[in-house]
Amino acid sequence: MNTREEKLKAFDRLLTIMDELREECPWDRKQTMESLRHLTIEETYELGDAILDNDLKEVQGELGDLLLHIVFYAKIGSESGSFDIADVANGICEKLINRHPHIYGDVKVENEEEVKQNWEKIKLKEGKKSVLQGVPKSLPAMVKANRIQDKVAGVGFDWEQPEQVFEKLQEELGELQEEVSTGDKDKIESEFGDVLFSIINYARFLGINPENALERTNKKFSKRFQFLEIEAQKQGKALKDMSLAEMDIYWNKAKEMD
Known part of the structure; x- marks a missing residue:
């Protein structure tokens, strides 16, 4: 170095x-x-x-x-x-x-969570009118949701246990299904957004970055699908002419190679 x-x-x-x-x-x-x-x-x-x-x-x-x-x-x-x-x-x-008075001052903290809470309180003292003021408007929606949840948690607005978040997710899924049965697209979209927001929150409680998790799945899916395309080409077949059962054979082979 x-x-x-x-x-x-x-x-x-x-x-x-x-x-x-x-x-x-x-x-x-x-x-x-x-x-x-x-x-x-x-x-x-x-x-x-x-x-x-x-x-x-x-x-x-x-x-x-x-x-x-x-x-x-x-x-x-x-x-x-x-x-x-x-x-x-x-x-x-x-x-x-x-923003690190526990290092450069006399503030005592017990863990990472207390550091985050102090960070948000200090930012408000610096003149920010809202905890959410620092969330860029142009962030992609998933990243923005994660940052919003992280910031409000920093001032204590949060669930206490992962189980509570999972229960909320199940509740939102039930409300989504109710709206799906009505066929009202606007209400369906609203409830679908609530489901996404809840599952992003659940990811935070599990210590998982939802953006990273989804991108890993994107990469995994793309890799498997490209394998499917290559194998079909080897057989002289076009995907549009194959049945789902035929494609599933190659898809399972791709999964075995992960």
Whole structure:
């Protein structure tokens, strides 16, 4: 591993390259925070893929891409005199110190849950009017639901036992079935949303990230289905011409290979 001096030297090198690119490269010179935004989101998802694939070499590369974006935004901020990379770094340092009084102060905590509760209380003292104020509006719905539940739990608005959450899930499933029988699409959608919200909450109580769990299933399903396509092609068959029973044979073979 690199020494602290080597790490600082590498970061200084990146800052120098960013200065040069902003000055000399037509593409880099043209970029704004708005033009970079969608690219940053894309890079974040690519990092997420690498993490789920447990590809540490790829994680390293994607972290580099995100670090470049952070430096890029700070460079643009410095050009208007708004902030620079030192302000960004010092800002997060001060925030971390302020929000960890059990490390940098005299507050005592017993466990991780108390740390989270203190974190949310401190944010409210900092001027946030709502615990939910920090949840980005543009988050995907599943991620947003998980963050909402996590944040309200931080101030004590939560179930006490996983069994209670599971009972709530069953209750919501029953209400969904009642609305399905009516055929009212709007009410069905509303109850379906309640079911999803409840099962995401249950995942949190089980210590499972629902986004990661669903993506693992997406990958597993895609792998099995692609195996099915390949095997059908070997037999000179098109999937649309196969019966479900025929496809099920290859699907079960794919499951055995997991």
